[in-house]
Amino acid sequence: MSNELIISATQDGSRIALLRDKTLVEFHNEEEGSKFVVGDIYLGTVKKVVQGLNAAFIELGYDKDAFLHYLDLGPQFGSLTKFTKLVRAKKIFGKLEKFTLEQDIDKHGKIATQLTKGQIIPVQIVKEPISTKGPRLSCELSLAGRYLVMVPFSNTVSVSKKITSSEERKRLQRLITSIKPANFGVIIRTVAEGVEVAELDKDLRNLVKTWEDGIAKLAEAQTADKLIGELNKTSSILRDLLNESFDNIHVDDKKLYDEIRAYVRNISPDLENIVKLYTGRAKIFEHYGIEKQIKSAFGTTVSLKGGGYLIVEHTEALHVVDVNSGNKSNREESQENTAISVNVEAAKEIARQLRLRDMGGIIVIDFIDMRNPEHKRMIYQAMKDAMKDDKAKHTVLPLSKFGIMQITRERVRPQMNIVTKELCPTCNGTGKITASILVSDLIEKTLEDLLSKQNEKNLVLALHPYLHAYFTKGVFSQRVKWFFKYKSWVRMEKDSSMGMTEFKFLNKEGEEIQLTA
Structure with missing residues (x-):
């Protein structure tokens, strides 16, 4: 089993992905200067003593008393x-x-x-x-x-x-x-x-x-x-998880690379060489397929490899997961076999989802009904096995007679929530856009302005993978035609976080060029 840590530096901090056998199992978005992190020690002042709760409210500088x-x-x-x-x-x-x-x-x-x-x-x-x-x-x-x-x-x-x-x-x-x-x-x-x-x-x-x-x-x-202050998230992950099973730690920022390498050298000198500076052209999360995994893992519907799927819903009091067989029902000999197959796969994915989204509190899971008590015990054991590597304190209860499983999981920080539905960059949610076929003309017009009128050099064009394929595929691709026309090679980068008709030009320093309408 391989473990890799992928760290992408951002303007406000860093994004951290833990991969196990190339599958995303933990994702953290760390902002610089974030306050009130678990483990931090502050000097507080007693604001109010409430004898009825046998507790006190402490002033820490947060808008709500602790x-x-x-x-x-x-x-x-x-x-x-x-x-x-x-x-x-x-x-x-x-x-x-x-x-x-x-x-x-x-x-x-x-x-x-x-x-x-x-x-x-x-x-x-x-x-x-x-x-x-x-x-x-x-x-x-x-x-x-x-x-x-x-x-x-x-x-x-x-x-x-x-x-x-x-x-x-x-x-x-x-x-x-x-x-x-x-x-x-x-x-x-x-x-x-x-x-x-x-x-x-x-x-x-x-x-x-x-x-x-x-x-x-x-x-x-x-x-x-x-x-x-507690260590930053990257260092705390390394402190808790770093061992011989770690294969690589990839970082895309030189300053962060030096800091992490120094920290690993201090706590485990023999593993210093697994820290590597990523210098590829594509964004590091794109290169390792993490961006796609994030999009597929954080939605309301989560697909299972075997054909089933999960529906994940959140309320103020608890989280609800519904397990569905999907087209898996066409592949098994009986309904009971279908239920066992989908439920076992769902248990593993649910354990991953809890850790990935950092879901805490009460989690209720509606598994597909099974009649055999032995099969229910099998699913209970499968869930316990899947959650044994979860660092958060948790309790798993056996399935009830209605096929419902209850899990409590320690909640020490807000749940990770990522919006996977994209707002159309052109219509801003109105539902109407200009003809998408014209986006290539708009890109070429912008390119001509930058190269001919503003004398920009070494341009980089970041755009959706579909547009990237349109401009680069073929011997005489559109990019090759631009080279002969403008005598300048335009480097292109795939960015699946962008909308279908969205694009941006970067200068040789990697800074976005602000385009006028």
């Missing part, structure tokens, strides 16, 4: 508040070794006993703003590294349950206990299995430095200031 429940204060909240006061009073400077921890707070206590209006506290984002809700917060701070998760104000060392070898669990627990600083708890991640102590120590030192650098800002920070 939500902090008593259960999310964490057992070490007393230590956190004491430490914050000492740092703000400049009586302590970030070190925890000589700090005396407070007793754990009562887990069944009341919010009013711990927080008061106007109180300043460090908080961590656990859910990004979604719909009309502000961020969800926690005061149980943690810093994630590649092999370890560090928890300040604790001394517990725990090992991931996915590490099953008792000898390896004891080895890791013994090693981390011997090297960790006092008053820092550590959770050992699954990827730490078999890792040497030098790598674990390096990861731990990096986390301690991140903590100390963040706390250094705490003394002078104002409300809504970010103390510790």
